[in-house]
Amino acid sequence: DAGVIQSPRHEVTEMGQEVTLRCKPISGHNSLFWYRQTMMRGLELLIYFNNNVPIDDSGMPEDRFSAKMPNASFSTLKIQPSEPRDSAVYFCASSSSGRDIQYFGAGTRLSVL
Amino acid sequence: GDSVTQMEGPVTLSEEAFLTINCTYTATGYPSLFWYVQYPGEGLQLLLKATKADDKGSNKGFEATYRKETTSFHLEKGSVQVSDSAVYFCALIPSNDYKLSFGAGTTVTVRA
Numbered sequence: 613d614a615g616v617i618q619s620p621r622h623e624v625t626e627m628g629q630e631v632t633l634r635c636k637p638i639s640g641h642n643s644l645f646w647y648r649q650t651m652m653r654g655l656e657l658l659i660y661f662n663n664n665v666p667i668d669d670s671g672m673p674e675d676r677f678s679a680k681m682p683n684a685s686f687s688t689l690k691i692q693p694s695e696p697r698d699s700a701v702y703f704c705a706s707s708s709s710g711r712d713i714q715y716f717g718a719g720t721r722l723s724v725l
Numbered sequence: 726g727d728s729v730t731q732m733e734g735p736v737t738l739s740e741e742a743f744l745t746i747n748c749t750y751t752a753t754g755y756p757s758l759f760w761y762v763q764y765p766g767e768g769l770q771l772l773l774k775a776t777k778a779d780d781k782g783s784n785k786g787f788e789a790t791y792r793k794e795t796t797s798f799h800l801e802k803g804s805v806q807v808s809d810s811a812v813y814f815c816a817l818i819p820s821n822d823y824k825l826s827f828g829a830g831t832t833v834t835v836r837a
Contacts (some may be wrong), residue, residue, distance in 0.1 A: 616768075643823070655769075655814070655827045668824075703768055710823030711757065716768035 616717035618704050624723045630692040633720045636685055637706030645714060646679055646689050647703040655703075661687065662710055694724045727752040731815045731828035738805055738835050746800040746831045748789075748815035756817040758782075758791055758798040763812045763830070772800075772813070805835045 617636040625631055637644050646658040659669045664681045672679070676695070681687040691698055701721050705714040732747040750756065757776045761769040773782030778793035789800045798815060815828040 645825075654829050657824060660823060705769075711818050713759075713771050713774065714825055716761075716770070718766075718768045 616704055616706050616715055618702075618717035618720050620720060621718065622721050622723075624725065625694055626725050627695055628693045629724075630690065631694045631698075631722060631724075633689040633702050633704075633722070635687045635689070635704030635717060637687070637704070638715055639685065641706035641708050641715075642684070643707045643710045643712075643714075644681060644687050645705040645707075646687070647705065647716075649701045649703060649719070658689070658702075660710070667710075691722075694722075696724045698722060699724050727756060727817060727819045727822070727826055729815050729817055729826055729828040731813075731831055733829070733831065735832040735834060738833070740807060740835055740837055741804045742835075744800075744802045744805045744809070744833065746813055746815070746833070748798045748800065748828060750796050750798065750815075750817050752796075752817060752819055754820035755793070756819050758789070759816040759818075759825070760787070760789055760798070760800050761814040761816060761827075763814065765811070769814065805833075807835050807837050809833065810835045 619634045644661040648656045658671045659679045660667050661681045679689045701719045703719045705716045707714045729750050759774045760772040762772045763769045773784045775782045775791035781790045787802045789798050812830045812832050814830045
């Protein structure tokens with residue numbers, strides 16, 4: 613299996629622009645997680661999907677952030693409008709069940725200028 | 726809430742030295758415990774795990790034992806290599822939840 617695939621690997625954008633991050637989980641996994649990693653706050657869980665349904669979005673920082681999972685093989689995290697404080701590395705992870713091992717993608721490094 | 730505390734870094738070692746990274750946790754019941762490793766520019770990879778008391782997880786020469794009495798899950802390796810240079814995260818999933826709680830991470834640098 614190719615593992616969790618994220619795109620793009622790097623994204624540089626200007627403040628106010630819309631940013632869309634993409635994730636393809638491991639085939640057969642029914643749980644998907646989006647995380648944000650920063651030096652100041654470490655790893656933060658943003659949102660958790662189970663069977664394509666958002667279960668917990670309490671970590672989404674504000675309304676500018678939204679996430680979707682239209683099918684079992686694809687998820688997006690969108691930031692609109694983006695701000696410099698959104699600069700971070702965003703990881704997607706998937707697991708075969710909510711409490712099983714989470715497998716992480718390589719991440720998207722976002723820089724908002 | 727449930728949480729993990731791990732020793733702060735950075736840690737700098739010479740090749741073939743012994744490595745220990747301390748990790749303690751606070752949780753009700755019996756959480757599952759993990760060590761993840763993050764190499765430069767990459768995502769997190771599972772290094773090892775333990776799901777019940779006295780379990781020992783091991784992988785790539787690393788070991789950690791789930792100690793319920795001391796609420797600890799310390800990571801050890803007897804002889805490190807330059808390729809072990811990375812950030813190591815201790816983490817837990819509570820027994821009744823799905824949220825993976827991470828420690829702050831410990832940066833390890835191994836010099837040749």
